[in-house]
Amino acid sequence: MDEKFDCIIVGAGVAGLTAAMILARNNMKFLLIEKGEFPGSKNVSGGVIWGEDLSRLVPEYWHETDGGWDRYINHRRLTFIDEQSSFSIDFKSDHFNTPPYAGIVVLRSKFDRWLAGKVEEAIAESDFAMDSFIATNILVEEILMEKDKAVGIRTGDEKFYADSIILAEGVNNLLTRQAGLQNDYVPADHILTGVKEIIRYDQNVLEDRFQLNGLSGMSNEYVGFATRGVEGGGFLYTNRDTISIGLVLGLKDLRKKGLKPHDILSDFKAHPVIKDTIRGGEVVEYSAHVVSSGDKRIMPKKLYKDGLLVCGEAANLLMNAGKAIQGMDYAMRSGILAAESAIKARDAGDFSSHIMKGYQDALNNSYVMQDINNFQDAVHLLHNPVMYQKMPNLINHFGRNFFTIRNEPTKKAHAMFRESVSEHASWMDLIKIGIKGARSL
Amino acid sequence: MKRLNLTERLGLISYRNQSKSDIKPHIRVETDICNSVCPHKCTTYVCPANCYTMDEEGKVHFQVEDCIECGTCMYACDQGAVTWEFPDPEIGRGITWNYG
Ligand SMILES: Cc1cc2nc3c(=O)[nH]c(=O)nc-3n(C[C@H](O)[C@H](O)[C@H](O)COP(=O)(O)OP(=O)(O)OC[C@H]3O[C@@H](n4cnc5c(N)ncnc54)[C@H](O)[C@@H]3O)c2cc1C
Ligand code: SF4
Ligand code: SF4
Numbered sequence: 001m002d003e004k005f006d007c008i009i010v011g012a013g014v015a016g017l018t019a020a021m022i023l024a025r026n027n028m029k030f031l032l033i034e035k036g037e038f039p040g041s042k043n044v045s046g047g048v049i050w051g052e053d054l055s056r057l058v059p060e061y062w063h064e065t066d067g068g069w070d071r072y073i074n075h076r077r078l079t080f081i082d083e084q085s086s087f088s089i090d091f092k093s094d095h096f097n098t099p100p101y102a103g104i105v106v107l108r109s110k111f112d113r114w115l116a117g118k119v120e121e122a123i124a125e126s127d128f129a130m131d132s133f134i135a136t137n138i139l140v141e142e143i144l145m146e147k148d149k150a151v152g153i154r155t156g157d158e159k160f161y162a163d164s165i166i167l168a169e170g171v172n173n174l175l176t177r178q179a180g181l182q183n184d185y186v187p188a189d190h191i192l193t194g195v196k197e198i199i200r201y202d203q204n205v206l207e208d209r210f211q212l213n214g215l216s217g218m219s220n221e222y223v224g225f226a227t228r229g230v231e232g233g234g235f236l237y238t239n240r241d242t243i244s245i246g247l248v249l250g251l252k253d254l255r256k257k258g259l260k261p262h263d264i265l266s267d268f269k270a271h272p273v274i275k276d277t278i279r280g281g282e283v284v285e286y287s288a289h290v291v292s293s294g295d296k297r298i299m300p301k302k303l304y305k306d307g308l309l310v311c312g313e314a315a316n317l318l319m320n321a322g323k324a325i326q327g328m329d330y331a332m333r334s335g336i337l338a339a340e341s342a343i344k345a346r347d348a349g350d351f352s353s354h355i356m357k358g359y360q361d362a363l364n365n366s367y368v369m370q371d372i373n374n375f376q377d378a379v380h381l382l383h384n385p386v387m388y389q390k391m392p393n394l395i396n397h398f399g400r401n402f403f404t405i406r407n408e409p410t411k412k413a414h415a416m417f418r419e420s421v422s423e424h425a426s427w428m429d430l431i432k433i434g435i436k437g438a439r440s441l
Numbered sequence: 442m443k444r445l446n447l448t449e450r451l452g453l454i455s456y457r458n459q460s461k462s463d464i465k466p467h468i469r470v471e472t473d474i475c476n477s478v479c480p481h482k483c484t485t486y487v488c489p490a491n492c493y494t495m496d497e498e499g500k501v502h503f504q505v506e507d508c509i510e511c512g513t514c515m516y517a518c519d520q521g522a523v524t525w526e527f528p529d530p531e532i533g534r535g536i537t538w539n540y541g
Pocket of ligand 3: 490492
């Protein structure tokens with residue numbers, strides 16, 4: 001393996017595997033390096049992959065019912081909770097039952113491994129069947145630079161060289177920092193800590209409990225008391241015979257409030273509404289991982305250098321505006337675009353910033369950066385205490401009154417609403433949130 | 442559902458090189474900083490694996506064995522006490538998720 005590669009990809013998560021698939025299909029000779037025992041073994045997500053890009057990588061993946069995905073989403077719910085109650089917006093539709101699916105639930109240890117298998121197949125069909133590799137159990141420690149151009153990587157005493165390097169190392173992006181594209185210390189301000197459990201059930205019980213049919217699945221996001229007043233939110237997704245339940249918690253706020261993430265998770269699971277939902281299962285895994293907030297202020301300004309491209313959450317590409325977390329679909333799209341730029345560079349024989357900049361331009365024109373740019377206000381709104389504390393309380397107060405039937409004269413809904421507002425917020429809060437909300441969505 | 446404590450939760454995790462007693466730590470903490478200037482000692486509560494602990498005298502201690510590589514302390518410590526790296530696949534600890 002002492003010859004030079006066309007490209008080296010660091011990290012076999014969603015972004016790196018996606019880039020590898022595109023490289024293999026375009027007859028690039030590449031090395032994909034992963035530090036885990038197998039692709040996916042180090043990775044955590046909620047996990048819904050939103051959108052249809054997966055079918056670009058693995059056409060008609062939905063026929064593989066024993067493939068890397070668990071269920072497709074046809075039932076969505078957004079729940080506001082206070083200490084005792086929940087108020088949900090619930091949407092289920094037949095419309096979501098036909099592929100390409102709008103969202104699929106995955107478990108990363110299984111999904112990434114499966115996708116890596118697909119990449120291996122693509123390598124086998126490429127011109128470099130014997131010269132491109134997915135190498136696991138290897139930690140990249142350094143990006144080798146020559147005259148400010150990335151030329152290779154170092155692991156231990158070994159060095160590998162390539163015309164271009166794609167960093168797909170995820171949010172804990174030590175190499176992106178080393179390359180000078182992000183500060184060495186990234187403060188907690190726009191970072192969240194995710195904690196999660198996998199709870200197993202008898203599959204029939206799970207399907208009955210969540211009204212699933214065949215491989216259909218449900219996604220539920222939670223805003224409000226789920227986080228005990230810490231900014232952030234909760235999620236519950238149905239897998240084949242398990243559920244993924246967890247929280248994402250604003251790290252700066254967690255630090256300020258002096259709370260432990262695992263305690264908040266325990267409280268969330270003990271909430272009267274959640275408790276009934278998850279009854280009877282067996283916890284089979286506890287995990288945690290940081291995740292970006294979607295706030296642009298944390299993102300590296302430049303995602304390329306001579307010979308270098310950064311994609312996926314290594315570039316903090318993420319959207320979380322309350323109704324979903326989008327990190328994996330952004331990882332996929334940016335992985336596609338990074339690989340396409342590496343291929344363009346090979347074709348042009350030019351690996352300088354001049355060509356690499358085309359990647360950032362393409363990303364800016366894609367839905368990823370368009371959404372990140374257009375929904376900054378929504379991201380900020382989710383981290384506004386009125387939104388994650390007062391609103392859920394107000395909504396549930398209203399819900400309680402609205403759904404209570406007494407043997408006495410009933411108030412009109414608007415009067416009930418006025419009461420809820422005076423109890424839990426102020427009209428000023430509502431007006432401000434209303435204006436911000438209207439602008440941000 | 443029974444409320445699990447952290448020890449029970451960590452007991453569900455598959456760590457790498459678990460049989461090796463002499464692992465290379467991937468995180469170094471200058472506890473002198475923790476125990477002199479740090480105003481919040483936040484890693485003792487934000488770490489989801491409780492790798493940072495405080496003794497009866499309020500002194501901070503760090504041990505890497507249970508670390509699940511989440512990254513939290515790298516951002517949470519604003520005092521410059523944490524040097525954070527990924528575990529070495531051969532001689533480090535770290536995790537292999539069964540579900541992820
Ligand atoms: C609790 C939680 C819930 C989430 N929910 C969702 C959700 O529902 N939907 C969604 O779309 N997103 C969700 N996300 C976000 C999503 O998980 C990430 O955005 C996504 O995993 C990013 O993919 P990636 O390929 O960029 O990075 P990663 O998946 O982190 O992959 C990076 C890979 O690089 C490897 N690596 C890193 N450094 C090195 C090195 N030096 N040498 C060798 N290998 C290295 C790692 O081992 C890893 O395999 C969630 C995240 C969390 C934490
Ligand atoms: S925040 Fe940093 S300095 Fe403070 S106790 Fe934790 S590791 Fe030590
Ligand atoms: S990386 Fe996460 S689990 Fe490991 S010590 Fe830091 S906060 Fe704790």
